[in-house]
Amino acid sequence: MNDLTNLTLADARDGLKARKFSSRELTEAHLAAIAAARPLNAFLKETPDRALAMATASDERLARGEAGTLEGLPLGIKDLYCTEGVETTAASRILQGFVPPYESTVTSQLWRDGAVMLGKLNLDEFAMGSSNETSAFGPVVSPWRRNGSDAKLVPGGSSGGSAAAVAARLCLGATATDTGGSIRQPAAFTGTVGIKPTYGRCSRWGTVAFASSLDQAGPIARNVRDAAILLRSMAGPDAKDSTSVDRPVPDYEAAVGRSTKGKKIGIPREYRLDGMSSEIEALWQSGIAWLRDAGAEIVDVSLPHTKHALPAYYIVAPAEASSNLARYDGVRYGLRVPGKDVLEMYERTRAGGFGREVRRRIMIGTYVLSAGYYDAYYVRAQKVRTLIKRDFEEAFGQGVDAILTPATPSAAFAIGEKISADPVEMYLNDIFTVTVNMAGLPGIAVPGGLDKDGLPLGLQLIGRPFEEEMLFALAQVIEDAAPKVEWPQRWWQPVDKMIYPT
């Protein structure tokens, strides 16, 4: 059944409508692929019974001609989205066994439109990480390997399970979230497309909170069109999230293939880092050439506060996290480790339930918010954030329609390679993506080709607020022009399950 898992989401949608196969067949093919891919550790929980029940219901709606926009399409859900009746852990021991009695707004919209849930996807604990190695339930192994090597690589993070599952063809698309690059960096590492929409475009209700002024939901998919189809269903206003914006959701798919002639693309000189690899520089130049060939005008822009974005992020995000994660106290849900009094119970519960990176970030956040340091750290970081946003506003004010940058400073690295004594080394992964969260803008990562080891590299397009359509149109130009890349072979499958050699 491997052939059905190789379809794009758009092709599977059209195949279901044309009755070439049923949602049940499509879903069974994906469930088999998931079962054969357990060595990748992409799924924390498989929900085959629910998937088959949803698929059967979809087939009935398809037969009656009542199909929704995602009818019968099997998806993976990042385990940060609360799913009613299905364990939701945020990849943390502190939430192990937590079964939400409610459904997140974003996933409820996917089910409203007919999608099928295959299961819950692995991630960095509480979405804090860039390699999926902070998950309490073990790292995700990327389906990609370097040429001639069987070293296990990271899929990126925090949406590492989502990106790996999409690239390994375990689901047609996946939900993800992005606080500092958690959609775009794993998409770049796995040759997939990931979009972080404008802050406020998707409801945050029912998604486990990390840093509330930065968190946004978005999809990871196998191409630009599929990402556009998924975002349309995920986006929209929600009375339960006061920061969700009351704007109608456009038909993003209609923007795919739209002409980009005469569009003005900004190239920010501050993203040209000292010691940037020649491959990343070459990728960037290719992106510029592809957009120019499609009729876009390329202009230099300056975003002078770029270099301050990452340090400011590592004040704002931990500060908000320390506040959001105060709720895990062993009283209302999740883990409890007993103590002689309530204080000792709190301290033991949180020491036992949170992993190292999460504890570290809570402590940094607590420190920068503590008496005497609040102005020096937190208020200063929020002022720097104003300056970062102003940089973008000035570039867009000069008539720039979108900004093109590399998505990451390198290709994927090996598991264990960057877990050093200095946490900052890992943080540098997000250097090109984090500015976008700080300014609340939309950003899309789209594959641009392979490096010398055969690993994917991604480009990033940054747009004006709520102009995701522009990003889809431009990203499609890059997708069309970039060298076609074959998905990785299914080396993880046991030989006897290889029905079709790939």
Next chain:
Amino acid sequence: MSVDTATVRRIAHLSRIAVTDEEVTHLQSELNAILAFIEQLRGVDVENVEPMTSVTPMLLKKRQDEVTDGFIADEIVANAPQPEDHFFVVPKVVE
């Protein structure tokens, strides 16, 4: 700015996270690495810059002040480590 071991213990306590002696040493160097990294913001001129308080320029939405749900006590305590009837049980707080 760097933190000493006493400060690490104070932050851990404020964070309600128990730490062992061995962890304090590791945390001290990790936290100092992060603090050294964020220290570079001191050089930025933020004179007369307003701190960001709202990511998107919009008025905070208000909803009607009306009851929208309730009578779900079973669901609320369903995930509690130690519920009793419709209460959350904690170690004795008041002597």
